[in-house]
């Protein structure tokens with residue numbers, strides 16, 4: 001077996017050291033080594049977005065990043081969103097709008113939506129739908145997800 | 161439709177791990193050299209047992225699905241030259257081979273000078289893919305359907321290559337030699353892709369056809385670039401690149417030549433369309449029959465040329 005590599009990175013604001021094999025994805029490292037199981041594996045090939053995390057402030061599919069690549073870099077995962085004071089507004093709005101059924105896609109959608117709101121605080125419905133094209137949901141039909149994101153950004157939702 | 165997704169039937173349920181399918185990568189080594197010379201030496205030493213890692217959006221998937229078997233990944237993202245992205249209105253654009261798509265479309269000067277390139281880089285996957293996927297990787301993966309390559313061809317890009325024998329350059333239309341194969345020799349890597357400065361009264365446009373709105377492989381893609389005369393009634397130069405209609409993305413010289421043969425008109429554009437249809441040698445697959453692709457390439461070339469002319473006239 002290939003030697004494990006020692007990687008130092010910052011995960012959710014905390015300096016984090018881990019050992020991983022070069023073949024392991026960031027998603028595998030997060031889930032299997034660090035037990036941060038919020039990020040989900042949907043497809044493991046870049047299509048579904050369930051594994052979305054922020055890497056140095058950019059939204060990426062963690063299944064398509066190697067663990068060894070994050071040395072010296074900052075990773076933010078769904079676990080870093082809520083504070084002791086409460087849920088992130090997106091998390092709260094996903095609950096209020098019932099934007100999830102099985103929930104596998106939810107962490108990815110929330111990370112992706114957060115990346116959008118960081119860049120465009122008041123997105124249009126079209127912008128939300130276009131931005132979320134890399135995230136797949138098998139259950140909800142997307143409408144409730146889009147409504148939650150618009151609501152979290154303080155934008156009116158389209159009539160039902 | 162998933163991107164190159166294969167049904168997980170051959171995969172075994174993996175009970176030891178928290179993920180469902182045993183589609184993890186087999187053992188591999190990783191290194192991230194800081195110079196081109198080191199990278200070239202590693203590639204030369206390992207031959208086809210090593211490959212470059214840029215954004216990983218092709219290579220990681222291929223390794224995981226056991227479509228490639230390697231001993232070493234050489235991450236080039238710590239090498240300055242492949243991260244370079246510089247635009248000079250007189251000298252043109254240099255795109256380091258590992259520069260991800262988002263850096264190109266987020267640069268306002270580049271977006272203004274090369275709208276056709278922006279069309280193409282904004283189409284590659286979704287935002288998550290664009291954070292990592294590079295134009296250099298799109299080219300080196302040598303898929304016949306790569307979205308950025310036809311546009312690079314239309315924009316007359318030059319590939320800068322480094323290797324054990326020293327640097328060399330190639331016109332981008334000669335870079336891909338077969339599906340998944342390039343003109344790179346043992347030990348060589350792509351350093352940058354250079355585009356000439358946009359000429360006065362020039363315009364370019366890329367579009368592709370996919371059955372859904374986003375996130376799919378082109379059934380056909382077409383890029384056009386035109387240079388108009390001062391009155392903007394005649395075409396002084398034109399280049400047409402097409403994708404997914406042959407084993408490699410193609411330059412169609414006859415289509416470009418047709419456009420410079422008189423005052424611009426629908427009839428003239430139709431000649432370029434006929435030339436593109438004649439050059440297309442498509443195959444039939446799950447995304448479309450050869451006949452369908454031949455039809456589509458005509459439709460797309462027409463629209464790409466019209467879009468390029470429109471942009472040239474707007475300037």
Ligand SMILES: Cc1cc2nc3c(=O)[nH]c(=O)nc-3n(C[C@@H](O)[C@@H](O)[C@H](O)COP(=O)(O)OP(=O)(O)OC[C@H]3O[C@@H](n4cnc5c(N)ncnc54)[C@H](O)[C@@H]3O)c2cc1C
Nearest residue numbers: 046212214215216217218219285293294297298300307350
């Ligand atoms: C979900 C998804 C959607 C996608 N959608 C599209 C799409 O719409 N259109 C499209 O065109 N593509 C699409 N792609 C593929 C696209 O992301 C890749 O082709 C990408 O551009 C490759 O760049 P990379 O930096 O990720 O390369 P990598 O995967 O790192 O490398 C790709 C290949 O090129 C080689 N290579 C990379 N850099 C060099 C170099 N400097 N010198 C020599 N060899 C090198 C590597 O060894 C490897 O074989 C999609 C991929 C995914 C996963």
Ligand code: FES
Nearest residue numbers: 042043044049063
């Ligand atoms: S698990 Fe990463 S995109 Fe689906």
Ligand code: FES
Nearest residue numbers: 101105137138139
């Ligand atoms: S809630 Fe089940 S996949 Fe989205």
